[in-house]
Amino acid sequence: MRFTQFFIRTQKEWPRDEESANARFLHRGGFIEKIGAGVYAFLPLGLRVLDRINRVIREEMNAIGASELLLPALIPKKYWEATGRWNVPVLYKSADSSGQEYGLGFTHEEVLTPILARRIQSFRDLPQALYQIQTKFRDEPRARFGLIRGKEFVMKDLYSFHADIKDLERFYWVVSDAYKKIFSRLGLPVTVVEAAGGDFTKEFTHEFQVLTPVGEDTIFYCAKCDFAQNKEVAKVSSGDGCPKCQKGKIEESNGIEVGNIFRLGTKFSEAANLVYKDSSGKEQLVVMGSYGIGPSRAMGAIVELNHDDAGIRWPKEAAPFEAHLVALPGGEEQADAAYEHFTEHGFDILYDDRADATPGEKLADADLIGIGWRIVASAKTALCGRLEIKARDSRDAELLTPAESADRIRTSFHVR
């Protein structure tokens, strides 16, 4: 993609009304624009990041046998009434010109469960796993921290349907492993935290928390093992000995919840009469689980964890492009040729071909936008027929031929 043909506008100044790092960097880099508190537009560059994150999620969801679908955000009142959720505080309500009332989806058990109820008949139809990636709406009393907590946000929600609790339990941990892979690929170190089960279960649910000071949750975790609990349910506090490994001390941190997994049980299948016939011909309630990831929130969390003074440092699989090619004075022809070369070999490159931007401006933009690899063509590099390639998180550049550069980039994407 040529810079001159893509809609990118970076800003030199910090926004006056944002304090969180994710909002500040994403605004300046031209990834997002604030429309209102907790409501952001994703500009082309930001949408690319979101798409890259979603691609990783889709790959891992498909790998565990989940099927993608798309449910409506506009959900008639009767669906909410069926489960008693019409009056939950976070539900945005609206009505059409004929007086029909709707709630905007903040989660989708109400819509999906009836769909399954019409199609699941036998134990042979189970288990099922269905997911979607969609905009959710929640009337949050206080949106904050840029993309971390919005009134409108992107969510991947997965729902699973099982013949019994044992099968739900099996799949629950399959999803947990898939989530670990997703966050690892996205460069987000997560701590799996025990948390409250809400109304659905007395057992713990599990949250995937990124430990960082801007997080909204308070997490107690063991420094030596994987024990971690949300403050809501914690029976430990800072300084205690770890109840699990007996060795470590409990520490405290804020966390951003980028994912969660719930055992729903039969609450929603009861409401929708979602039943199947078991092998003896007897009707049984389907047992459900639900599993969420917030791609837009994850995007914010990635920036919180990965930036320096100059800009963002996207992990490879979340970056809007695979490499950022910069043409400096005297290197224009070489850069054109390199862009052709990379594009022909299937690379997704951002090529800064601006003729009216100074070298300093282009290099500063490259740092701000934060793509993992920067490739520079200049009068110097044109002389030796090589390109200067530098990783965003490194100070050192190398001079490589276009073919060697391509190998370097390709290799970096295969390392997990």
Added chain:
RNA sequence: CGGGGUGUUGUGUAGCGGUAGCACGCAUGCUUUGGGAGCAUGUAGCCCGAGUUCGAAUCUCGGCACCCCGACCA
């Protein structure tokens, strides 16, 4: 929903009762080119509504919006 803060061109800001200024951007021209270039000319603004005053960006009252702390967070 309580508390604190902030609203001035596209962006960031100064002005705090008397002609609204600066930087960046943008436009035009010339010069520049490895870390957000130089000169010249131009462009564009006081969140909304009442009130006080000869006169309000500035003071008062009432809204609205955004940020931060707390409450809340299926």
